[in-house]
Amino acid sequence: MTIKLYSHPTSPAGRAVFMLTEILNLKYELIEVNTLAGDNRKPEYLEKNPNHTIPMIEDDGFILIDSHAILTYLVEKYGAKQAQLYPKDLQLRSIVHQRLFYDASAITSILITIFIEIARHNASGPNEEQLEKVNDVYNILDKYLSKNDYVAGDQLTIADISCVANISTLADISPIDPKHKKLTAWHNRLQNEEWYKKGNLPGLTAISQILKSLMEKNSKA
Numbered sequence: 001m002t003i004k005l006y007s008h009p010t011s012p013a014g015r016a017v018f019m020l021t022e023i024l025n026l027k028y029e030l031i032e033v034n035t036l037a038g039d040n041r042k043p044e045y046l047e048k049n050p051n052h053t054i055p056m057i058e059d060d061g062f063i064l065i066d067s068h069a070i071l072t073y074l075v076e077k078y079g080a081k082q083a084q085l086y087p088k089d090l091q092l093r094s095i096v097h098q099r100l101f102y103d104a105s106a107i108t109s110i111l112i113t114i115f116i117e118i119a120r121h122n123a124s125g126p127n128e129e130q131l132e133k134v135n136d137v138y139n140i141l142d143k144y145l146s147k148n149d150y151v152a153g154d155q156l157t158i159a160d161i162s163c164v165a166n167i168s169t170l171a172d173i174s175p176i177d178p179k180h181k182k183l184t185a186w187h188n189r190l191q192n193e194e195w196y197k198k199g200n201l202p203g204l205t206a207i208s209q210i211l212k213s214l215m216e217k218n219s220k221a
């Protein structure tokens with residue numbers, strides 16, 4: 001049975017799942033959920049997902065929400081040939097978890113805060129405090145990358161896929177300072193991957209345009 005993916009190209013969390021499906025060459029049926037139009041608050045959606053978030057998958061009746069949980073599930077179930085994306089070794093896997101939880105908490109939180117301020121509260125861009133938090137995220141990722149080419153070790157894992165979906169969106173609002181050399185190199189490297197170009201770039205371009213025009217409008221108000 002084909003997996004149903006409830007998502008939207010502009011969602012960073014959704015784009016992480018799109019990128020993974022590109023790497024795994026996984027077929028799915030996309031059901032577009034437009035959160036700005038309130039599709040995620042409809043009773044039939046809330047019945048499946050009380051968190052009212054995208055992405056969500058439905059795999060032969062099994063429902064799973066949260067991009068981080070979905071990434072681990074999809075690699076475990078469909079990624080036998082790309083098992084290094086979610087290492088079996090306990091310590092390597094634990095580092096992947098730590099990076100995923102950092103992404104799910106700190107990185108997601110600052111991105112959502114900035115987005116809500118711009119989209120709903122007429123901010124013309126991130127304020128000083130928010131920029132400091134973004135800079136802290138960039139510093140921390142730069143440290144994670146100081147010894148290895150990828151955020152959780154010397155190979156690409158789902159932690160990179162998850163982080164780059166958020167970081168590419170943040171970098172558009174608050175560019176990565178070249179002083180973050182390792183982070184800049186990692187970001188540039190991933191941007192050249194086919195799975196990034198297909199899974200992340202179209203939605204990233206769309207949300208960037210939306211954010212830029214909102215920031216422009218808000219700065220004139």
Ligand SMILES: N[C@@H](CCC(=O)N[C@@H](CS)C(=O)NCC(=O)O)C(=O)O
Pocket residue numbers: 010011012013014035040051052053054055065066067068104108
């Ligand atoms: N931790 C969640 C975050 C998902 C999330 O916040 N998605 C946003 C779109 S990027 C959303 O659905 N927002 C609508 C809402 O929360 O009502 C994940 O990784 O899936």
